[in-house]
Amino acid sequence: MARGSTETRERIVQAAGRLLARDGYRAMGVNAIAEEAGANKVLIYRYFGGLPGLLGTLARAHPLWPRADAVVDSAPTLERALYLAVLETGRLVREQPIAREILLWELAERNEVTAELSAVRERETERLIEALRSRFSLPPFVDLPALHALLSAALSYLALRASDPAPTFTLTPSTDSDWRRIERAAAAVVRAAVGVME
Amino acid sequence: MARGSTETRERIVQAAGRLLARDGYRAMGVNAIAEEAGANKVLIYRYFGGLPGLLGTLARAHPLWPRADAVVDSAPTLERALYLAVLETGRLVREQPIAREILLWELAERNEVTAELSAVRERETERLIEALRSRFSLPPFVDLPALHALLSAALSYLALRASDPAPTFTLTPSTDSDWRRIERAAAAVVRAAVGVME
DNA sequence: TATCTTCGTCACCGGCCGGTGACATGGACG
DNA sequence: CGTCCATGTCACCGGCCGGTGACGAAGATA
Numbered sequence: 001m002a003r004g005s006t007e008t009r010e011r012i013v014q015a016a017g018r019l020l021a022r023d024g025y026r027a028m029g030v031n032a033i034a035e036e037a038g039a040n041k042v043l044i045y046r047y048f049g050g051l052p053g054l055l056g057t058l059a060r061a062h063p064l065w066p067r068a069d070a071v072v073d074s075a076p077t078l079e080r081a082l083y084l085a086v087l088e089t090g091r092l093v094r095e096q097p098i099a100r101e102i103l104l105w106e107l108a109e110r111n112e113v114t115a116e117l118s119a120v121r122e123r124e125t126e127r128l129i130e131a132l133r134s135r136f137s138l139p140p141f142v143d144l145p146a147l148h149a150l151l152s153a154a155l156s157y158l159a160l161r162a163s164d165p166a167p168t169f170t171l172t173p174s175t176d177s178d179w180r181r182i183e184r185a186a187a188a189v190v191r192a193a194v195g196v197m198e
Numbered sequence: 199m200a201r202g203s204t205e206t207r208e209r210i211v212q213a214a215g216r217l218l219a220r221d222g223y224r225a226m227g228v229n230a231i232a233e234e235a236g237a238n239k240v241l242i243y244r245y246f247g248g249l250p251g252l253l254g255t256l257a258r259a260h261p262l263w264p265r266a267d268a269v270v271d272s273a274p275t276l277e278r279a280l281y282l283a284v285l286e287t288g289r290l291v292r293e294q295p296i297a298r299e300i301l302l303w304e305l306a307e308r309n310e311v312t313a314e315l316s317a318v319r320e321r322e323t324e325r326l327i328e329a330l331r332s333r334f335s336l337p338p339f340v341d342l343p344a345l346h347a348l349l350s351a352a353l354s355y356l357a358l359r360a361s362d363p364a365p366t367f368t369l370t371p372s373t374d375s376d377w378r379r380i381e382r383a384a385a386a387v388v389r390a391a392v393g394v395m396e
Numbered sequence: 397t398a399t400c401t402t403c404g405t406c407a408c409c410g411g412c413c414g415g416t417g418a419c420a421t422g423g424a425c426g
Numbered sequence: 427c428g429t430c431c432a433t434g435t436c437a438c439c440g441g442c443c444g445g446t447g448a449c450g451a452a453g454a455t456a
Contacts, residue, residue, distance in 0.1 A: 005402080005403070008403080008404085026306070026307075029442090029443070029444075030443085030444060030445080031442075031443065031444080039404085040404060040405060040406085041444085041445085042404080042405080042406095042445090042446080043403085043404070045445075045446085046403085046404095050444095050445095051444090104305060104306055106359075107302060107305065107306075107358055107359065108224070108302055108305075108306055109224075149356065150349075150352045150356070151348075151352065153351070153352045153353075153355040153356050153359075154348045154349065154351045154352035154355070155351075156355060157351040157352070157354060157355035158347065158348070158351045160305055161304075161305065161351075181341050181343075181344040203432075203433070206433085206434085227412090227413070227414075228413085228414060228415080229412075229413065229414080237434085238434060238435060238436085239414085239415085240415090240416085240434080240435080240436095241433085241434070243415075243416090244432095244433085244434095248414095248415095249414090
C-alpha cells in the first residue's frame, strides 16, 4: 500500500513527531513509531539507518528554540531583550511538547540523538548571547552567559515541572497568575542584576 | 542463605539505594534490584508489596534536602539565608546521586513513588519559606516563594545538566570557576531582587 | 517479453521485563 | 515428638523490545 519512498519517509517522520509529542520520549521505539506510521519497522532501518537517524531528521525539521535575531531586534534595551529571551524559552518548553520532551530526554539520557539535539540548541543560544553582546555593548564585567544560564535554566525547569507529570516546587506555576508572579520575579531580577553586576 | 527477615529487608533497601546512585532511576527494576541484593525478587513483593513500597522505604531512610532550621539559623540576613538555601539545593543535587536521580525521576514520570518523593521535598521547602518569613519579617510585597522557586529551579536544573549525562546550556558549569560564576550571578540577583521588589 | 532494482511485508530470533504459583527449609511453639 | 508458618528458591508465564533474513510485488529498463 502507498508505494513511493519519499511519501513513506515523510509519513514515518510525521508519526515520530506525533508520538513524541503525545506519549513522550520514553515511548520512542521502532515498534511504536512503525505502528503509529502504519509502516513497517524495517523501513526505519532502511531509510534512516535506525532510530538516531530518524530522530535527527525529525529534529532538523522543527524550529524549536528562540531565534536570536527576532529577540534582539524587538527589544530596545538589554534588560528587555534578556527578559524576553528567557521568557520565550520558558514559553516554548511549556507549549511545545516536542521541545519539552527533547529537554527531558537530554536530561535523562546521553546518546547520539541527545548529543545532536543539544548541539543544535547550543548553537542557537550562543548566537543569541553574541547578538546581545554586540547589539548593546554591555560592560565586560556583566557576566552575561552566567546570568542567561541562570535564568533560562530557571524558566526551563519550572516549565518542565509544570507540564504533564506535574509535581511541585513550592511555587510550581500552574495558573496564569502563578506564571505572572514568576515573570515578575524574573523581570525584577534581570533589571536589578544587570545594574548590580556593573 | 542468610535467613532472617530484617537482615534481608535491609540488604534489599541498601541494594536499591546503591543501584539508584550508580545506574540511575531507569535501572530500577525488580530483577536488577534483586540481583544487586543477592536476594530473590519474590521477596520484594512479599516484604514491600512491590517496587513503590520498596522505594518509599528507601526515600524515608535518606535525608536528602536542606533542613530549614539549619539554613535559617546560620545566616544573619534574609539575602544570605536565601542565597545559602538555594546554593545548598544545587550542591545537594550535584553531589548526592540519589537526590539527583529522584529529581530526574520526578521530571520524567508521574507515579506513586514520585508523588510521595515530591511531597516530602515540598514539605521541607514550605517549612524553609515559613522559617525565612518569620525569622526576618520581610515586607509582604517581596514574593519570596516566587523568588525562591526561580532560583532553586535554576540551580537544580544546572546541577542536573552538569552531572553524569552532561550536555550544554551555553554556560553549563563544569569547572569550579564556572560554578563560581553562577554563584556570583545568583548572589547578585538575590541581593538586588530583594531590594528591588520591596 | 525477460531481467533487475526498489519498496514493502511477514515471520522469526534472543533477551529482558514484571509478575506468580509451587515447593523446599528451618525454626518456634504446641 | 508433630504442626505450622515465615523464609527463601526455582521454574515458568505472557508481553514487549530491538533487530534480521527471506520473500513478494511493482515498475523501470533492456
